[in-house]
Amino acid sequence: MSKPIAIEVYNPNGKYRVVSTKSMPGTRWINLLIEQDCRVEICTQKKTILSVEDIIALIGDKCDGVIGQLTEDWGETLFAALSRAGGKAFSNMAVGYNNVDVNAANKHGVAVGNTPGVLTETTAELAASLSLAAARRIVESDQFMRAGLYDGWLPHLFVGNLLKGQTVGVIGAGRIGSAYARMMVEGFKMNLIYYDLYQSTRLEKFVTAYGEFLKANGEQPVTWKRAASMDEVLREADVISLHPILDKTTYHLINKESLATMKKEAILINCSRGPVVDEVALVEHLKQNPMFRVGLDVFEDEPYMKPGLADMKNAVVVPHIASASKWTREGMATLAALNVLGKIKGYPVWGDANRVEPFLNENAPPPAASPSIVNAKALGLPVSKL
Ligand SMILES: NC(=O)C1=CN([C@@H]2O[C@H](COP(=O)(O)OP(=O)(O)OC[C@H]3O[C@@H](n4cnc5c(N)ncnc54)[C@H](O)[C@@H]3O)[C@@H](O)[C@H]2O)C=CC1
Numbered sequence: 001m002s003k004p005i006a007i008e009v010y011n012p013n014g015k016y017r018v019v020s021t022k023s024m025p026g027t028r029w030i031n032l033l034i035e036q037d038c039r040v041e042i043c044t045q046k047k048t049i050l051s052v053e054d055i056i057a058l059i060g061d062k063c064d065g066v067i068g069q070l071t072e073d074w075g076e077t078l079f080a081a082l083s084r085a086g087g088k089a090f091s092n093m094a095v096g097y098n099n100v101d102v103n104a105a106n107k108h109g110v111a112v113g114n115t116p117g118v119l120t121e122t123t124a125e126l127a128a129s130l131s132l133a134a135a136r137r138i139v140e141s142d143q144f145m146r147a148g149l150y151d152g153w154l155p156h157l158f159v160g161n162l163l164k165g166q167t168v169g170v171i172g173a174g175r176i177g178s179a180y181a182r183m184m185v186e187g188f189k190m191n192l193i194y195y196d197l198y199q200s201t202r203l204e205k206f207v208t209a210y211g212e213f214l215k216a217n218g219e220q221p222v223t224w225k226r227a228a229s230m231d232e233v234l235r236e237a238d239v240i241s242l243h244p245i246l247d248k249t250t251y252h253l254i255n256k257e258s259l260a261t262m263k264k265e266a267i268l269i270n271c272s273r274g275p276v277v278d279e280v281a282l283v284e285h286l287k288q289n290p291m292f293r294v295g296l297d298v299f300e301d302e303p304y305m306k307p308g309l310a311d312m313k314n315a316v317v318v319p320h321i322a323s324a325s326k327w328t329r330e331g332m333a334t335l336a337a338l339n340v341l342g343k344i345k346g347y348p349v350w351g352d353a354n355r356v357e358p359f360l361n362e363n364a365p366p367p368a369a370s371p372s373i374v375n376a377k378a379l380g381l382p383v384s385k386l
């Protein structure tokens with residue numbers, strides 16, 4: 001028999017059993033579940049990534065809903081186990097849900113939630129931080145100081161790239177990509193080129209208005225361009241940031257050929273998902289082009305890096321922390337809990353997953369709805385009128 005998994009229980013007599021595979025920041029999410037008669041069980045096992053077997057043990061014989069993590073493999077086996085236990089709701093504590101087989105969830109009638117919006121600015125800020133760190137060689141300089149190597153100012157010491165007046169390229173100008181673009185355009189007066197399957201009218205209007213403001217004040221206006229192809233972005237941009245979802249169309253979007261298209265001194269940022277970049281090809285490109293720099297929050301074989309990456313001075317690497325601000329992580333936990341609660345209580349699905357603010361207001365009860373269910377249509381779930 002497999003060993004029991006360590007858990008912490010809140011409101012043991014609650015009618016609905018909700019399991020969270022990890023402890024999550026804040027207490028609001030726990031309180032919201034308890035107030036609605038849920039028994040909340042939080043896995044406290046000291047193991048970063050739970051296996052499918054671990055999660056099956058957590059689900060047990062009776063489970064109404066699960067809040068899970070992006071590191072877990074939510075496919076046929078887990079949705080079948082949840083459905084057998086009477087469960088009808090699962091939510092990722094993440095906006096990305098490439099770890100979830102939504103077709104399997106549909107087959108078992110399980111609603112799949114995600115947490116859009118609450119992490120948009122926080123993630124974009126990390127992409128901007130990596131852009132600056134790479135452009136101005138901040139990590140290399142920090143290591144140099146700590147190694148006691150600084151013996152005086154020099155004209156050539158850690159010379160990097162000026163962002164002002166250069167072109168920022170965004171691939172995937174959705175919520176996060178657009179927020180990042182605005183930060184780089186407004187903060188550093190960069191021109192924008194973007195590629196997305198859809199037009200980002202709001203972003204275009206923003207850059208136009210800011211350009212007019214600069215011009216009216218006697219400054220060089222910023223410009224925008226929607227590229228007809230990704231290659232156009234790669235050829236023209238000085239800093240390129242990746243923000244698409246991960247699916248079949250974006251797997252290895254950046255590979256040997258696309259890297260060769262980019263400027264020799266370009267900066268590449270990835271805060272989307274690791275497999276969007278062919279990391280082996282990237283390591284080789286970094287070796288061959290010492291002036292090319294990258295900032296990576298995500299990795300192809302997370303938590304591992306491909307051989308050679310850790311040795312590259314022209315790479316800044318951080319451990320998937322783009323959404324790691326206190327406000328955002330507490331908000332993600334709240335949205336994930338409310339997704340599960342909404343389905344358990346038979347509430348409708350919120351009508352606009354881009355406008356989740358009413359669920360995040362700590363001074364008012366949240367709307368009686370699930371904030372974001374990605375398979376609402378497939379399951380025929382009712383949608384709430386805003
Ligand atoms: N590193 C981290 O901690 C975080 C990573 N993420 C990742 O960022 C992704 C994007 O999040 P949001 O901006 O909220 O999603 P979103 O859905 O608003 O934006 C994604 C954009 O990618 C575009 N897209 C899809 N396929 C494309 C293709 N083949 N080529 C170009 N563009 C394409 C879509 O049209 C959409 O505009 C998430 O799916 C997640 O994987 C999100 C939050 C934190």
Ligand SMILES: O=C(O)C(=O)CO
Nearest residue numbers: 093094095096119323
């Ligand atoms: O939300 C996501 O998709 C993440 O990667 C974690 O912030």
